[in-house]
Amino acid sequence: xxxxxxxxxxxxxxxxxxxxxxxxxxxxxxxxAGDYVRRGLSPRDARAAARREFGGVDQMxxxxxxxxxxxxxxxLGRDLRIGIRSLKRASGVTAVIVLTLAAGIGANTAIFSVxxxxxxxxxxYADAERLVVVHELARRVQAPPMxxxxxxxxxxxxxxxxxxxxxxxxxxxxxxxxxxDPERLTVGRASANLFAMLGxxxxxxxxxxxxxxxxxxxxxxxxxxxxxxRRFAADTGIIGRRILLDDRPFVVAGVLPPDFRFxxxxxxxxMSVTSSVPDxxxxxGLRDAExxxxxxxxxxxxxxxxxxxxxxxxxxxxxxVQRHIDDGLSEPLGLAASVAPLSDQVxxxxxxxxxxxxxxxxxxLLIACVNVAGLLLGRTAARQRELSIRRAVGATTGRLxxxxxxxxxxxxxxxxxxxxxxAYAMTRAVARWAPPDLPQVNAIAxxxxxxxxxxLSSTLMTMLVGALPAWRSARSHxxxxxxxxxxxxxxxxxARSVLVAAEISISTMCLVAAALLLHGFSKLMxxxxxxxADAVALVELTLSPQRYPDLSSTSAFVRQSLxxxxxxxxxxxxxxxxxxxxxxxxxxxxxxxxGVSLPPAQRxxxxxRPSSVGYFKAMGIPLQGGRLFDEHDVQRRVAxxxxxxxxxxxxxxxxxxxxxxxxxxxxxxxxxVGIAGDVRGVSMSAAxxxxxxLPYWQRSFNRNRVTLAVRTAGVDAAASATAIRGVLQTIDRxxxxxxxxxxxxxxxxxxxxxxxxxxxxxxFAAVALVLVSLGTYGVISYSVAQRTREIGIRLALGxxxxxxxRGVLVDAxxxxxxxxxVGVPLAISAAYLMRSxxxxxxxxxxxxxxxxxxxxxxxxxxxxxxxxxxASRVDPIVALRYE
Numbered sequence: 063x064x065x066x067x068x069x070x071x072x073x074x075x076x077x078x079x080x081x082x083x084x085x086x087x088x089x090x091x092x093x094x095a096g097d098y099v100r101r102g103l104s105p106r107d108a109r110a111a112a113r114r115e116f117g118g119v120d121q122m123x124x125x126x127x128x129x130x131x132x133x134x135x136x137x138l139g140r141d142l143r144i145g146i147r148s149l150k151r152a153s154g155v156t157a158v159i160v161l162t163l164a165a166g167i168g169a170n171t172a173i174f175s176v177x178x179x180x181x182x183x184x185x186x187y188a189d190a191e192r193l194v195v196v197h198e199l200a201r202r203v204q205a206p207p208m209x210x211x212x213x214x215x216x217x218x219x220x221x222x223x224x225x226x227x228x229x230x231x232x233x234x235x236x237x238x239x240x241x242x243d244p245e246r247l248t249v250g251r252a253s254a255n256l257f258a259m260l261g262x263x264x265x266x267x268x269x270x271x272x273x274x275x276x277x278x279x280x281x282x283x284x285x286x287x288x289x290x291x292r293r294f295a296a297d298t299g300i301i302g303r304r305i306l307l308d309d310r311p312f313v314v315a316g317v318l319p320p321d322f323r324f325x326x327x328x329x330x331x332x333m334s335v336t337s338s339v340p341d342x343x344x345x346x347g348l349r350d351a352e353x354x355x356x357x358x359x360x361x362x363x364x365x366x367x368x369x370x371x372x373x374x375x376x377x378x379x380x381x382x383v384q385r386h387i388d389d390g391l392s393e394p395l396g397l398a399a400s401v402a403p404l405s406d407q408v409x410x411x412x413x414x415x416x417x418x419x420x421x422x423x424x425x426x427l428l429i430a431c432v433n434v435a436g437l438l439l440g441r442t443a444a445r446q447r448e449l450s451i452r453r454a455v456g457a458t459t460g461r462l463x464x465x466x467x468x469x470x471x472x473x474x475x476x477x478x479x480x481x482x483x484x485a486y487a488m489t490r491a492v493a494r495w496a497p498p499d500l501p502q503v504n505a506i507a508x509x510x511x512x513x514x515x516x517x518l519s520s521t522l523m524t525m526l527v528g529a530l531p532a533w534r535s536a537r538s539h540x541x542x543x544x545x546x547x548x549x550x551x552x553x554x555x556x557a558r559s560v561l562v563a564a565e566i567s568i569s570t571m572c573l574v575a576a577a578l579l580l581h582g583f584s585k586l587m588x589x590x591x592x593x594x595a596d597a598v599a600l601v602e603l604t605l606s607p608q609r610y611p612d613l614s615s616t617s618a619f620v621r622q623s624l625x626x627x628x629x630x631x632x633x634x635x636x637x638x639x640x641x642x643x644x645x646x647x648x649x650x651x652x653x654x655x656x657g658v659s660l661p662p663a664q665r666x667x668x669x670x671r672p673s674s675v676g677y678f679k680a681m682g683i684p685l686q687g688g689r690l691f692d693e694h695d696v697q698r699r700v701a702x703x704x705x706x707x708x709x710x711x712x713x714x715x716x717x718x719x720x721x722x723x724x725x726x727x728x729x730x731x732x733x734x735v736g737i738a739g740d741v742r743g744v745s746m747s748a749a750x751x752x753x754x755x756l757p758y759w760q761r762s763f764n765r766n767r768v769t770l771a772v773r774t775a776g777v778d779a780a781a782s783a784t785a786i787r788g789v790l791q792t793i794d795r796x797x798x799x800x801x802x803x804x805x806x807x808x809x810x811x812x813x814x815x816x817x818x819x820x821x822x823x824x825x826f827a828a829v830a831l832v833l834v835s836l837g838t839y840g841v842i843s844y845s846v847a848q849r850t851r852e853i854g855i856r857l858a859l860g861x862x863x864x865x866x867x868r869g870v871l872v873d874a875x876x877x878x879x880x881x882x883x884v885g886v887p888l889a890i891s892a893a894y895l896m897r898s899x900x901x902x903x904x905x906x907x908x909x910x911x912x913x914x915x916x917x918x919x920x921x922x923x924x925x926x927x928x929x930x931x932x933a934s935r936v937d938p939i940v941a942l943r944y945e
Contacts, residue, residue: 158836159434160477163523165829166430167481171508171516172488173423173822176496177416178512179505184405185323188261189366192226193404194376196363197332198384201396203662207332210363212352214397217383218363224379225365229253230346232361233327233338234765235604237798238293240306244798245293246604249307250327250340251347257284257318259366266290267301267316270345280347283312287320289341309608309796312344325501328646329408330362332400364404376401395662408501415819418575418896422826425572429565429830431523433837436561438470470524478520482508485516495821497814558844559877562837566881566918567888569830573917574889575896576827577910579820582901586813592741592750593643594682595805598773599783600642601790602800605766609794616766617759619793624674626789627772632782635773637677640763642771642805643741644812647751649764653711654723656731666710668703669743670724670754672761678702678738680771681805688718688736691757699760701732706740707752724754732756746812747901771805819899831921838925842874846933853936863934870933874926878919885918886911 094112099105187193197207198214215230222228234249254270263269264284274282285300294300304311326339352358367376380399388397402410486508493506610616620638627636641648653666675690677683691700701722708717717737723729732754740750774782783802790799810817846853853866893905903910 155437156473159437159473160480162430162434162833162836163474163477164480164484166427167478167516167519167523168484168488169826169829170420170423170427170519171481171485171512172492173416173420174515175485175489175508175512176492176500176506177420178509178515179507180500180502181405181409181413181416183511184325184408184502184505186321190405191403192367192369193260194365194367194373194401195330195404195407196228196365196380197400197402198359199396199398199400200662201398203395203665205667207400208359209331210361211359212348212361214384214387215361215363216348217387218380221383221386222379224368224371224376226368227255227259228363228365229256229259230361230363231256231327231330232346233340235767236307237309237604237606237796238305238307239309239796239798242293244796246602246798246800247289247307247341248338250324250343252343252345254345256343256364259364262318262322264316265319266298267314269316270343275345275347277347277349280345281310281312282315282345283307284316284318284343285314286318286339286341286343287322290317308606318343323502323505325408326499327362328499329411329501330364332407365401373401373403393662412500412815414896414898415815418899419819419822419826422572422575422823425568426826426829426833427519427523429568429572429833432561432565432568433833434473434523436558436565436837436840439558439561467524474520474524477523478516481520482513482516485512492822495818497818498811499815500818558841562834562841562922563877563881563884565834565837566878566922567885569827569834569918570882570885570914571889571892572823572830573827573914574886574893574911576820576823577914578893578896578900578903578905578907579816579823581907581910582899582903583813583816583820585902586746586816589742589746591643591746591809592683592739593805595809597775598680598682598771598805599802600805600808601770601772601786601802602642603768603770603790603797605763605768606796607766609796610766613759613762616763616768620674620758620768622793623770623790624676626793627770627786628676630782630785630789632774633772633786634775635676635679637674637680637771638758639673639677639769639771640671640767641743642769642808643681643743644745644808646744648743648753651725653707653754654725654727654729655711656721656723666707666752668707668724668754669751670756670761671743672758672763673755674758677755677771680773681741682773683741684739686737686739687716688734690736690738695735695757696759699730699732700735700757702736702738702755703734704738704740704750704753704755706750707754708734708737710752746809747816816899816901831917834918835921835925838874838877838922839929841877842870842926842929843932845873846870846929849933850936853933857936866934866936867930870930871923871926874922875919878922882915882918886915889914 091109091112094115095105095108098108098111103111185193196210196218198210199205199207210230212230215228218225219228229252231250231252234251236247236249238245238247254272254275257264257269265287267284269284270282274280283305285294290296290300300314300317303314305314306312324339328338352360365376367373377399380401384397384399388394489506489508493503496503496506605616605619610619624636624638627633648669648671650667651670653668675692678685678690686705688702690702703711703717711717711722712720717734720734721731722734723731738753738755741753742748742750743753744751770786772782772786786802787799790797856866857863889911890906893900897905
């Protein structure tokens with residue numbers, strides 16, 4: 063150990079130690095020379111005799127250096143210094159290589175930081191690997207996984223012993239008043255044990271107590287760090303203070319830490335719903351109205367498995383309880399359970415797209431490596447005479463390879479540093495650019511795992527970009543290369559052509575994927591949405607249950623609002639609905655027909671939405687039959703159904719005048735008075751759901767959430783918003799009015815994830831095209847330079863300059879076609895892996911494949927135009943003197 067330590071220390075202070083060694087050697091030589099002078103030799107002969115007796119000075123110095131330090135590290139240090147000097151002499155090529163690699167490293171590291179935060183490490187909870195999300199299945203209804211029933215959840219807590227803990231969660235909203243302007247907040251209702259189960263602690267105050275998880279005792283809240291800082295100025299005296307939520311006092315029990323990250327509640331559901339991250343939390347406090355064992359499947363459930371329990375064992379344990387519950391129902395549903403890891407559930411909708419983007423960035427990095435390898439190969443060919451001379455004077459193959467790899471280490475080291483700086487900027491840009499439904503977007507950062515990934519990427523690149531030039535140098539022949547034989551140049555040219563063809567093959571996958579996403583997104587934006595989004599603004603309100611406790615009070619508010627806004631200048635139509643289009647699943651319920659008995663699996667489930675007659679005109683939803691309900695129908699139970707609902711419930715019949723019951727065979731009957739066009743209610747990519755529109759005065763809004771749709775004409779949108787806000791606050795001064803959203807913004811939000819994937823993949827495809835053009839330009843330019851004498855002879859013998867241009871362009875086209883011949887099958891195979899991300903487009907879509915191939919072929923030929931023109935302008939006389 064002491065010997066190793068002394069060797070390592072011997073690497074430092076090299077110049078001083080070398081100077082001391084030189085002085086010591088000179089002293090020995092002077093002493094020997096003095097002895098020979100005393101024996102009678104002349105000073106000159108004495109000096110020569112002393113050198114012969116001492117031996118080789120340089121060899122002795124090398125042996126001494128090897129003893130005092132580590133020879134390998136010492137050699138590496140010399141190679142690095144020589145490599146730096148060599149790269150400085152070729153500053154132009156060095157800059158291109160560094161920037162190319164930095165772009166590849168930066169893009170790859172930035173996308174990996176997103177994948178790391180969203181997919182690989184979405185949560186930092188205690189024992190996160192044991193956290194799961196539970197859904198319910200109703201096999202007799204053949205429905206997809208459903209949210210959880212609250213009564214069933216209570217049975218699980220009592221009897222499902224596979225879980226260490228279970229918690230139920232639901233999103234809600236409330237109006238904060240009494241402390242500044244009214245504000246609409248997102249509220250998370252959660253079991254009192256949720257935060258303890260996650261291993262989270264408050265930064266101020268305490269968590270919920272178990273006895274507060276009961277209706278009537280649930281008047282406490284825990285604030286998020288963001289709300290505490292934004293609304294209460296980070297006041298440390300907030301604990302114990304009362305705040306008003308929906309005109310009801312609540313006591314602030316605690317404040318969550320800033321690093322507590324909980325997913326959007328919509329990510330916990332298997333179906334598409336709309337919600338956001340809670341601003342504050344309250345105990346669940348299950349109400350009597352929510353206790354229905356056969357209905358009200360509205361809640362998310364998070365569980366923590368006992369140590370050693372698998373997902374399969376958890377499902378088996380829950381299914382036993384589910385069978386017991388099902389046996390007690392008047393109409394068994396075939397209840398079962400579905401269990402998924404929490405991380406998988408939250409990231410399921412984003413995982414495929416992010417892996418696609420990481421693959422695309424990896425492809426770009428690989429293209430950059432191939433491009434750089436081609437540049438280094440050309441540089442090695444240009445230095446072949448130098449390398450051959452070094453071999454001739456004694457350099458071994460290993461030393462030459464080591465020298466070239468040392469240059470690659472310098473290049474990749476500088477590129478990695480720049481790449482990490484670029485990745486930092488790109489990560490921040492991606493986080494701002496990311497779609498709103500990307501989970502854990504606030505956690506995206508360059509942490510240690512990301513930096514290790516960048517280090518491994520740069521190491522791998524060093525091996526990739528240095529392997530081929532090193533192999534070529536190892537095969538060099540000292541005598542032949544020193545004489546300037548052309549075979550080496552020809553071999554280098556062929557190798558670079560193969561690299562560019564490989565570059566085109568790899569790029570084909572990236573361009574085909576981008577073309578498929580572009581084509582699919584174009585089709586998505588052209589689908590029939592069922593409504594007219596132009597000049598429509600939405601405002602979502604939450605009515606206080608204290609001031610609007612029943613249907614009559616909410617109906618009175620809606621009526622006053624509609625009357626007041628209809629009188630505004632520039633408002634051509636105004637309506638109200640419980641949930642606007644493209645906002646996820648609304649209120650699902652089952653349709654029953656008198657005299658028709660169907661098994662549960664064959665009953666139609668519709669999305670019912672309370673609305674007003676003006677809503678259809680405001681949204682531009684067409685009427686296909688019958689009429690719309692209006693104020694004259696106040697005393698009648700009427701409904702308007704969508705075309706798909708009418709076709710499914712009454713196939714081949716006219717639905718107008720038919721009656722149905724919603725929710726059960728004993729529920730009140732509604733008469734169909736009209737048929738409206740289908741509207742895409744869940745998302746742009748999901749088919750229109752069968753929908754039933756009920757008058758707002760006959761069906762209460764879900765949790766008092768009301769959405770107003772206003773169509774304007776010829777009036778500034780900001781002026782209209784101000785006037786509408788004034789009408790609403792005249793009716794209810796304590797009502798928070800959030801910012802208005804245009805229907806165009808809603809469409810953009812619905813397609814944000816696909817747009818994000820499309821845009822990033824298009825950027826990567828564009829970078830791939832640029833790299834292909836650079837690679838092709840380099841190969842063709844090198845080829846033209848090597849063929850200068852040949853081209854000159856051809857021109858001297860009468861060849862047309864146009865023929866020379868065509869020949870060079872054909873060479874570029876041949877390289878591109880060879881690359882496409884390999885790349886197209888690979889691209890089609892890769893496209894089948896991403897087919898879940900495509901909308902209305904086959905993985906083998908001919909227009910997309912043709913467009914990608916044409917872009918690559920055109921880029922390769924265009925990159926060869928300048929070298930081709932340069933070749934046609936060769937002066938035959940100068941060319942014949944070339945060598």
